[in-house]
Amino acid sequence: MSNSLRATLYQRFEKLPGVRLEQHGQLLALRVENQAASALVFLQGAQLAHYQRQGEHPAIWLSPQCTYQRGKPLRGGVPVCWPWFGDLERNPAAIRRQWRAADAPAHGFARNRDWRLDDVSCPDPERTLIDLSLTVAATDDAAWPLGALLQLHIEVSARLRIELRVSNQAATAFYYSGALHSYYAVSAIDTVRVDGLQRLNYIDCARDWDHGRQHGELAIDGETDRIYHGAWGPIRVIDHGWRRVLHLSSEGSDSAVVWNPWVEKSQRLSDFADDAYRGMLCVETANAGEDFAIVEPGETRRLGFTLRCRPL
Numbered sequence: 001m002s003n004s005l006r007a008t009l010y011q012r013f014e015k016l017p018g019v020r021l022e023q024h025g026q027l028l029a030l031r032v033e034n035q036a037a038s039a040l041v042f043l044q045g046a047q048l049a050h051y052q053r054q055g056e057h058p059a060i061w062l063s064p065q066c067t068y069q070r071g072k073p074l075r076g077g078v079p080v081c082w083p084w085f086g087d088l089e090r091n092p093a094a095i096r097r098q099w100r101a102a103d104a105p106a107h108g109f110a111r112n113r114d115w116r117l118d119d120v121s122c123p124d125p126e127r128t129l130i131d132l133s134l135t136v137a138a139t140d141d142a143a144w145p146l147g148a149l150l151q152l153h154i155e156v157s158a159r160l161r162i163e164l165r166v167s168n169q170a171a172t173a174f175y176y177s178g179a180l181h182s183y184y185a186v187s188a189i190d191t192v193r194v195d196g197l198q199r200l201n202y203i204d205c206a207r208d209w210d211h212g213r214q215h216g217e218l219a220i221d222g223e224t225d226r227i228y229h230g231a232w233g234p235i236r237v238i239d240h241g242w243r244r245v246l247h248l249s250s251e252g253s254d255s256a257v258v259w260n261p262w263v264e265k266s267q268r269l270s271d272f273a274d275d276a277y278r279g280m281l282c283v284e285t286a287n288a289g290e291d292f293a294i295v296e297p298g299e300t301r302r303l304g305f306t307l308r309c310r311p312l
C-alpha cells in the first residue's frame with residue numbers, strides 16, 4: 001500500500017471515536033472499540049481477526065502464532081473464502097473451469113488480496129460499521145478472467161454481523177463457492193456441543209468424503225471436517241466451560257462447515273500450536289459442496305451471518 005493511500009486512511013478514519021489504524025508486521029488493520037464490543041479487521045482479505053463483547057471472553061479465535069505477512073491469510077478470525085471453498089479440485093467443474101492458473105490457493109484468492117477500506121461509521125456509541133470491497137476486473141486478472149465486485153459489511157456491536165455481497169459487473173455469468181470461515185473461541189473443546197445440525201446430512205471430508213447423517217448434538221472428539229447441507233436454521237455453539245452460547249444465524253447459505261483439526265492435523269498446520277485445537281472451533285457460514293452459486297450479469301448475491309453471545 002502506498003504511503004499516500006495510508007495517509008488518506010489515517011486522515012479519514014482516525015478521528016472517529018474508538019477507531020484506530022494499526023500496523024501488525026506487514027499488514028494494516030483497523031481496530032474499533034465502542035461501548036458494546038471491540039474488533040480488529042485487516043485490510044488484507046478483509047479479515048476480521050478479533051471480536052469481543054465488553055467484559056466477556058473473546059468470541060473469535062486468532063492464533064498467537066500468526067506472522068502477519070503479505071499474501072498469507074491469518075490463521076483464525078473470519079477469512080473470506082472465495083471464489084471457491086477448500087481445495088479447488090473438490091469443487092464443481094463450472095467453478096474449476098474458471099481458474100486459468102496452475103496453482104490454486106486453498107479457499108480461493110480473496111483472502112490473500114488487499115481490500116479497500118471504503119467506510120467506517122459510528123451511528124451510536126454501541127455500534128461501529130465497517131465497509132470494505134475488492135474489485136476483480138476481467139481485464140487485469142488472467143487467472144480468473146471474470147468481473148466481480150465483492151463488498152464486505154461488518155457490524156461491531158453487542159452482536160457481530162458480517163455480510164458478503166458478490167456482484168457481477170461483467171457480461172458473463174460466473175459461479176462460485178465460498179465461506180465466511182469463522183474460527184470461534186471456546187473454553188475447552190471437550191466441553192463444547194453444537195446444536196442445530198440434528199438430522200442433517202453431511203459430507204465427511206476427514207473420512208474420504210463419506211456421507212453421514214447427524215444424530216443428536218455434535219460433540220468434537222476427533223478430527224472433524226464436515227460439510228452439512230440444509231443448514232438454514234440457527235446453529236448454537238454451547239460452551240459449558242464458559243457457560244456461554246454462541247448463537248449463529250445465517251443468510252444466503254444452505255451449508256455449514258464444522259472444522260476442528262484435532263491432534264495430528266494440528267501438528268501439520270501452519271501458524272497453529274500443537275494444542276491450539278483445544279481452544280477453537282470453526283463453524284463456517286458457507287456455500288460449499290452442492291451449495292454453490294451462479295451470478296448473472298448485473299446480479300448481486302449475499303452470504304452472511306449474525307453472531308449473538310448469550311449466557312448458558
Ligand SMILES: O=P(O)(O)OC[C@H]1O[C@@H](O)[C@H](O)[C@@H](O)[C@@H]1O
Binds near residue numbers: 106181
Ligand atoms: O489451512 P486452511 O487453508 O486455512 O484451511 C483450514 C481448513 O478449512 C476448513 O474449512 C476445511 O474444511 C479444512 O479442510 C481446512 O483444513
